[in-house]
Amino acid sequence: MTTPKPAGTGRTRRQRAPDGAERTEKGAARRAAILDAALDEFAARGFASARLDDVARRAGVAKGTIYLYFKDKQALFEELVRTNLVPHIAAIEAMPAEGPLRARVEAFAEHFVREVLMTRRADVIRLVLAEGPRFPALAEFHYREVVQRALTALQRLIQIGVERGEIRHEALARFPQLVMAPIMMGLIWTGLFNRFAPLDVAAMMRAHLDMLFAPGREP
Amino acid sequence: MTTPKPAGTGRTRRQRAPDGAERTEKGAARRAAILDAALDEFAARGFASARLDDVARRAGVAKGTIYLYFKDKQALFEELVRTNLVPHIAAIEAMPAEGPLRARVEAFAEHFVREVLMTRRADVIRLVLAEGPRFPALAEFHYREVVQRALTALQRLIQIGVERGEIRHEALARFPQLVMAPIMMGLIWTGLFNRFAPLDVAAMMRAHLDMLFAPGREP
Amino acid sequence: MTTPKPAGTGRTRRQRAPDGAERTEKGAARRAAILDAALDEFAARGFASARLDDVARRAGVAKGTIYLYFKDKQALFEELVRTNLVPHIAAIEAMPAEGPLRARVEAFAEHFVREVLMTRRADVIRLVLAEGPRFPALAEFHYREVVQRALTALQRLIQIGVERGEIRHEALARFPQLVMAPIMMGLIWTGLFNRFAPLDVAAMMRAHLDMLFAPGREP
Amino acid sequence: MTTPKPAGTGRTRRQRAPDGAERTEKGAARRAAILDAALDEFAARGFASARLDDVARRAGVAKGTIYLYFKDKQALFEELVRTNLVPHIAAIEAMPAEGPLRARVEAFAEHFVREVLMTRRADVIRLVLAEGPRFPALAEFHYREVVQRALTALQRLIQIGVERGEIRHEALARFPQLVMAPIMMGLIWTGLFNRFAPLDVAAMMRAHLDMLFAPGREP
DNA sequence: TATGAATGAGTCTTCATTCAT
DNA sequence: CATGAATGAAGACTCATTCAT
Structure with missing residues (x-):
C-alpha cells in the first residue's frame, strides 16, 4: 500500500505554542516520553486508576515534571488523544x-x-x-x-x-x-x-x- | 418479534446460594435495587470513579448495606455484568x-x-x-x-x-x-x-x- | 463584674442544620474537639501552614473524620472564627x-x-x-x-x-x-x-x- | 513635616557584607527589585502562601536568581522586615x-x-x-x-x-x-x-x- | 439485618530548592 | 551572575471498607 505517511510518527508533534518547558529539543523529547508513558498507563489501567507516579517513573522523570508539560492529569489524557490519531x-x-x-x-x-x-x-x-x-x-x-x-x-x-x-x-x-x-x-x-x-x-x-x-x- | 422472554426481567436473578442477606423477599428486592443503582453509577462514571456512596443513596440503602449483599465493589460490579446479559x-x-x-x-x-x-x-x-x-x-x-x-x-x-x-x-x-x-x-x-x-x-x-x-x- | 455569660462557653454551639455526622451527642462533641484542635493549630502556625493531620491528631480523630464535619480546611477555619466570638x-x-x-x-x-x-x-x-x-x-x-x-x-x-x-x-x-x-x-x-x-x-x-x-x- | 530622610529611599540599604551577588550597581538594583516584589507578594498572600515564582516574575528575574541574593524564602522575608522600618x-x-x-x-x-x-x-x-x-x-x-x-x-x-x-x-x-x-x-x-x-x-x-x-x- | 460514623491508605498537586547550562 | 527545567517532599482530600450500635 502506498500510504503517504506524514513526516514522523506523530506522537510528539506539537504545533501549539509550547506551554512551559519544551522549547528546547530535550523539552520536546521529554514531553513525548511523558505522553508515551501516559498512553501505556492509561491504556493499562484506565484514566481514573492510572497513577501519575507510574507515568513519571515509566517516562523516567520526576512526578513534578509532568506538571511542567501538562496542566493536570486530564490535560495529559486529552492531549494524548488529540495528538495521536x-x-x-x-x-x-x-x-x-x-x-x-x-x-x-x-x-x-x-x-x-x-x-x-x-x-x-x-x-x-x-x-x-x-x-x-x-x-x-x-x-x-x-x-x-x-x-x-x-x-x-x-x-x-x-x-x-x-x-x-x-x-x-x-x-x-x-x-x-x-x-x-x-x-x-x-x-x-x-x-x-x-x-x-x-x-x-x-x-x-x-x-x-x-x-x-x-x-x-x-x- | 416473538422473543421468548425468560421469566422475570432478569436483572436480579440469582441462582447461586444467596450470599448473605437475602433469603427474604425484601432481601432480594434490596439486592436488586443495589444492582440497579450500581449499573447507573458504573455506567455514568466508570468502575473506578463510581462511588459506593452514590450507589447506596440511589438504591435507598445505607452504605454498609451494600456489603451485606456483595463482598466488595468489584464483586458488585462483576455480579452486575454476570447477571444482566x-x-x-x-x-x-x-x-x-x-x-x-x-x-x-x-x-x-x-x-x-x-x-x-x-x-x-x-x-x-x-x-x-x-x-x-x-x-x-x-x-x-x-x-x-x-x-x-x-x-x-x-x-x-x-x-x-x-x-x-x-x-x-x-x-x-x-x-x-x-x-x-x-x-x-x-x-x-x-x-x-x-x-x-x-x-x-x-x-x-x-x-x-x-x-x-x-x-x-x-x- | 456581672457578665451575663451566655449558656455554655460557646465553642460548640451549632444552630445551623448539622451537616453530616453530628446529630448525636457524640457527634457534637467531636465537632467541638476538632474546632478546638484547629484553633490551636491555626493559631500556632497560621492558616496555610497548619496541617489537618495535626489537627486530627490533636483532636484524637482520623484525618478523614474532619471532612465529615467540615467541607474543607477553609470551612473549618471560617467556622472557627464565626462561632467563637x-x-x-x-x-x-x-x-x-x-x-x-x-x-x-x-x-x-x-x-x-x-x-x-x-x-x-x-x-x-x-x-x-x-x-x-x-x-x-x-x-x-x-x-x-x-x-x-x-x-x-x-x-x-x-x-x-x-x-x-x-x-x-x-x-x-x-x-x-x-x-x-x-x-x-x-x-x-x-x-x-x-x-x-x-x-x-x-x-x-x-x-x-x-x-x-x-x-x-x-x- | 521635615522628616530627615536617610540617604536613599531606604528599601534596600545593606550595610552588611553583600550576600553574594551585588557588588555591582545592577546587583543592588536587582536585590531591591526582589525585595520590593517580595513585599507585594508576602503582603497579599502571607508568608506561607506567597510563591517565589510570583516574586521572581514580579521582580523581573528568574526564580533561581532569588537564591543568589537570599539564602531562602525565610531569609528574604526577614530581610524585608529588617530593612524597611x-x-x-x-x-x-x-x-x-x-x-x-x-x-x-x-x-x-x-x-x-x-x-x-x-x-x-x-x-x-x-x-x-x-x-x-x-x-x-x-x-x-x-x-x-x-x-x-x-x-x-x-x-x-x-x-x-x-x-x-x-x-x-x-x-x-x-x-x-x-x-x-x-x-x-x-x-x-x-x-x-x-x-x-x-x-x-x-x-x-x-x-x-x-x-x-x-x-x-x-x- | 441495617445503619452511617469513622478510618486511613492512596493520589493528585504544589512549590521551595537545586543545578546544569 | 543568570536562567529556568527538574526534583521530590509535603499536604489536602477522597472513598472503599469496617464496625459499634
Whole structure:
C-alpha cells in the first residue's frame, strides 16, 4: 500500500505554542516520553486508576515534571488523544484518488489496520471508547477530527463506487459506518477476547469487502 | 418479534446460594435495587470513579448495606455484568428454528437491538468493553457466556443459510462477527456520538442484512 | 463584674442544620474537639501552614473524620472564627444599662479583657487580623458581627456619657475605636512581645479610661 | 513635616557584607527589585502562601536568581522586615528636640501616619503582626529595633511633657503604647475593614492627642 | 439485618530548592 | 551572575471498607 505517511510518527508533534518547558529539543523529547508513558498507563489501567507516579517513573522523570508539560492529569489524557490519531486521518484523506474503487477502499482499510489497529494507537481509540462519556469535549474532538473526517472520506469513495456501479449496495453511502464496523469490532475483539479466540482482523476485513463489492445479480 | 422472554426481567436473578442477606423477599428486592443503582453509577462514571456512596443513596440503602449483599465493589460490579446479559443469550439460543433464514437472522438482530441496545443492558456491554481489560475474569466470563454463545448460535444459522444457498458469502461462517459488527458499531456510536450525529441503528442493520443476503449473480 | 455569660462557653454551639455526622451527642462533641484542635493549630502556625493531620491528631480523630464535619480546611477555619466570638458580643450587648458611665465602660472593657484577651478567643481575633485579607468573607463577617456590634454598643455608651457630661471628649463618639485601641494594642503586644516586655493590659486600660473620663478644667 | 530622610529611599540599604551577588550597581538594583516584589507578594498572600515564582516574575528575574541574593524564602522575608522600618525609626529618633510638646508628639504621629501607615511600609508591620509568632527572631528584631526604639523616644517626650505639666496623665509615661494604640488600630482597620467603614486615621489621631493633652482641672 | 460514623491508605498537586547550562 | 527545567517532599482530600450500635 502506498500510504503517504506524514513526516514522523506523530506522537510528539506539537504545533501549539509550547506551554512551559519544551522549547528546547530535550523539552520536546521529554514531553513525548511523558505522553508515551501516559498512553501505556492509561491504556493499562484506565484514566481514573492510572497513577501519575507510574507515568513519571515509566517516562523516567520526576512526578513534578509532568506538571511542567501538562496542566493536570486530564490535560495529559486529552492531549494524548488529540495528538495521536489526527495525523493519520490527514494521511487517509490524502490517499491517491485514482485506481479501481475496491483497491482504494482496501487501501483505506489496510492503512487503518496496519497503522492504527496493530499499533499502540489502537489503545488511543480504546481509551476514547472507554472514557469518552466522562470527557465530552474529548468525545466531540474525536468525532469531529477523526470519526467524521474518516467517514466523510469513506463516503466520498463509496459515492463514486455507487456511481460507477462498482458498489451495488447504495445504502452504504448512507451508512459508511458499515465499512468501518468490522474494524471497530476487530479493535474491541483484539483488546478483549484475543486470548480466547484470536481473530484475524485483516482476513475478516477482506471478507467484508468481498461482500461490499459483491457483483449483483445480472439484470 | 416473538422473543421468548425468560421469566422475570432478569436483572436480579440469582441462582447461586444467596450470599448473605437475602433469603427474604425484601432481601432480594434490596439486592436488586443495589444492582440497579450500581449499573447507573458504573455506567455514568466508570468502575473506578463510581462511588459506593452514590450507589447506596440511589438504591435507598445505607452504605454498609451494600456489603451485606456483595463482598466488595468489584464483586458488585462483576455480579452486575454476570447477571444482566446471560438470560438474553438463553432467549436467543432458544429462538425458533424454522422459517426463512433472512427472517431468523433478522429476528436475532432485532432481538438484540430491542432488548439490549435500546435498554440499559447496552450499558452493561459498554462497561465490559471499557473495563474488561482490568477484569480478566469478567472478560472471560463475558466471552464464554455471552459472546461465544451468541456467535455460535449465529454461526449455526449462517451455516444453514450457506447450505441452503440463501447466503452466498461463505466467509460469513468463518466470521460470524461480521453480522454483529454493525450492532457493536451502533452500541458505541449511540454511547459516544449520538448527540453530534444520530444513527438509526435498526435501519443500518437492515441495510447490512441486505448485503449479507444479497443474491449473487445468476450463473 | 456581672457578665451575663451566655449558656455554655460557646465553642460548640451549632444552630445551623448539622451537616453530616453530628446529630448525636457524640457527634457534637467531636465537632467541638476538632474546632478546638484547629484553633490551636491555626493559631500556632497560621492558616496555610497548619496541617489537618495535626489537627486530627490533636483532636484524637482520623484525618478523614474532619471532612465529615467540615467541607474543607477553609470551612473549618471560617467556622472557627464565626462561632467563637459572636456569643460574647451578645453578652456585651446585653450588659446592664444602669449605673455610672465609667463603671459601665469599665465593665465593657473588663469583660473583653477577661473573656477574650486572656482566653484562647484572643487567638481567634489574632487569626482574623492575620488571615483576614485572604478571607474577605470572613473579614466581612467579623466586621458585621463582632466589630460593628461592639463598637455600636460602645458608641451608645459614649453618647450617654457625653450627654451626661461624664465624658468631655466628644470626639470619642465619632471614634469609638479609640476606646478599644489599647485593647487591640494589648492583644497584639501579648501575642508578639510579651516575652521581651510584659504588658499589664488591664492596668494600661485603666490608665486609658482615666484619660477618657478625665474631668475637664473647671469653668 | 521635615522628616530627615536617610540617604536613599531606604528599601534596600545593606550595610552588611553583600550576600553574594551585588557588588555591582545592577546587583543592588536587582536585590531591591526582589525585595520590593517580595513585599507585594508576602503582603497579599502571607508568608506561607506567597510563591517565589510570583516574586521572581514580579521582580523581573528568574526564580533561581532569588537564591543568589537570599539564602531562602525565610531569609528574604526577614530581610524585608529588617530593612524597611529601621531607617524611619532613626528618622524619628532624630526629630528636633525643641518646640512645644504637643507639636512634637504630633510630628511624631504624623511622621508615622504619613511615612508608614500610608505607604507600603504599613504592610511590613502587618506582616510582622501576622507572621511574627512563626518568626521569633524577627519578632525580637522588630521589638528591639522598631518598637522599643520608637516607644523609648516617645516615652522621653512624654516624660518631658509630664515634667513641664503639659501632660497631666502621668500614667502615659508608663504606657507609651497608649499613644501609639490608635495608630495601630488604624493600621489594622485600614487593612481589614476600610471597605465597610472607612476610617480617617489622621483625624482619629488628632482626637486622641486632644485627649492626651487635655488640660486638667485647675487646682 | 441495617445503619452511617469513622478510618486511613492512596493520589493528585504544589512549590521551595537545586543545578546544569 | 543568570536562567529556568527538574526534583521530590509535603499536604489536602477522597472513598472503599469496617464496625459499634
